[in-house]
Amino acid sequence: MTAILSLRGVTKSYGSGDLQVQALRGIDLDVPEGDFLAITGPSGSGKSTLMHILGCLDVPTTGSYELAGVDVSQMSESDLAHVRNREIGFVFQQFNLLQSQSALRNVELPMVYAGMARAERQDRAAEALERVGLGDRLDHKPTQLSGGQQQRVSVARALVTNPTMILADEPTGNLDSVATTDVLELFHALHDQGRTVVVITHEADVAASAAHAVRIRDGRLSHEAAGV
Template sequence: MRRPVLDLRQVTKTYGAGDTAVHAVAGVDLVVERGDYVAVMGASGSGKSTLMNIVGCLDAPSSGRYLLDGVDVGRLQERQLSLVRNRKIGFVFQSFNLLARTSAVENVELPLAYAGVRPAERRRRALAALDRVGLAGRVGHHPNELSGGQQQRVAVARAIVNEPVLLLADEPTGALDSRSTADMLDLFDTLNASGRTLVIITHEDEVAARARRVVRMRDGEIQTDVRSAARELAP
């Protein structure tokens, strides 16, 4: 039996103490199997962003246990966490987070450079990732020479170039127009169909509707966790 990509067990995150304590995440249990496509939704203050930071190993839970691809991240030192983030998680952010003075292919190469991959191999893999997201003709362009949708595609290429076990996206369509949003969601569908595991944080129903499973949070807890029968039947 394959181990899940994510396994959160009674995870909490509390800021402050006593009467002023804020329970941002309150006893969350969440399992995401390999190849799943999950949208996490919730109003501002629901805990979804805090949960994303924990899942992305950007913040540590106050209590509970988190296993990422079978690794208990609570037992890792900071250097080990950095390696896990680079090798096992691909991040996509609303604001793209591209280096302005660096070409598309050089932006995509960054995770490989941090991992110590040799220049020729990282160039080959970065070009392949850009081709996969439909930007083979824009590899030498800088971010300011690309549309918002194209910049986000570069960000996705950078996120998948290391072949991570998890693609974690935080409001990935928040800065895109409707056409670019549709294109990005089509790309996510394609990546998931190829076996990629996706967890997307979003407040947009249109984005969540493309996922196979929707998790809704409220007051730091998972309120509903519903699998889409229609998406499960889709090819």
Template sequence: MKPPAKRGEASAQARRTTAHAEPHPVLRVQDLFMIYGEGDAQVQALRGVSLDVYQGDYVAIMGASGSGKSTLMNILGCLDVPTSGRYLIDGVDVGALDERRLAILRNRKIGFVFQSFNLIPRMSALANVELPLTYGGVGTAERRTRALAALDQVGLADRIHHDPNQLSGGQQQRVAVARALVTAPALLLADEPTGNLDTKSTADVLEILDQLNDSGRTIVLITHEDDVAAHAKRVIRLVDGQIIDDLRQAPVDGPPPRPLKAAR
């Protein structure tokens, strides 16, 4: 009789089992164009972007200001509509949805983490994390249970009753990550999640994202920092609204690269 697998071995075995299943594109965009303005003032923010992101991947999208990365993120988050092209999330054609169904999809399928945290100032960490569930019509008891679990997952079980102004920047961003996770979304979108954080808080948030991806969470983040992108399994670079580089740093069904921390 074989001895029970250790935690790391069990995690690797689970990934191998998943790898034998048919790959599942959580996110698919085909020939996306985004055009602003008309005539001589017309600007093509995106020019024929096509991209598949599979379950369990961790993708960093990089580019200079004006490259189109923020426009692409807004489309992926269903916050904007492309001029042309097709976008599917978890197999659902976003362009075929009316406003009500789009709002439901956004609430259930996508978790957002913003650079500026976007927490409600006069609400506790717990209440902030419960918000997406409130909008989704989840009952009080289940809301509380899921929000507590999400805050525990990001290491803030002892800060649940603190308002945002009683938390550090890194702690506020961890609340934002918990809020993004609480609906168990198919996709976690992070827009410059470490942009307002110091070095220690950046490392803490990136470690949480690594752990989430290692447990199977699909993550797409925007960053202009190479050190942040080094945590991703795949790095995509945009220039003038087009993908010019697509680098695979680690397999989809393996752990994230987890770069070595610099010596202190």
């Protein structure tokens, strides 16, 4: 299968001289189109650094990173911002919703930044919310929604630009067990529809629910068996 993500020899270092810290040490990783991958590891393992590179929030010190066949490892910040908006749908632990805005308006935001006409973005936002089971909550603000529902809004926001992949950073970290199951079922549904989903998590049960898993420790990857 075609690799949507491909990392070769990726390293990331911070600082200089004797104060240099190597967060990633020669990462090689291929993620096929339509995969559901979990990346797990303890605090300080390099998990967050790897997420930042996968999400085009940072670039490697050395090595290459291809996203949908394009090498993004040496792009400028403006080019990376374009890739983030068009190719990656982010889902965060904290939801990152605007509390004063409706669910519909929150889902519209990536399309506002892309300059899409209002009528089209409203239609697409409503459709995305319908897909995640919140078609009857368009006008609700985050304070009127449960934690699981708020995370569904953030998933709808991630889907609305039809990105190459969904990148979820600790998406169940603030949810109870019922809401966690609900969100994982949504990720499985997206995976079944052919969507590429990459989840960064420290939770073993969340990692085990993915189709494949890799574990990062001391900046190096090892592959593990996983669930579905």
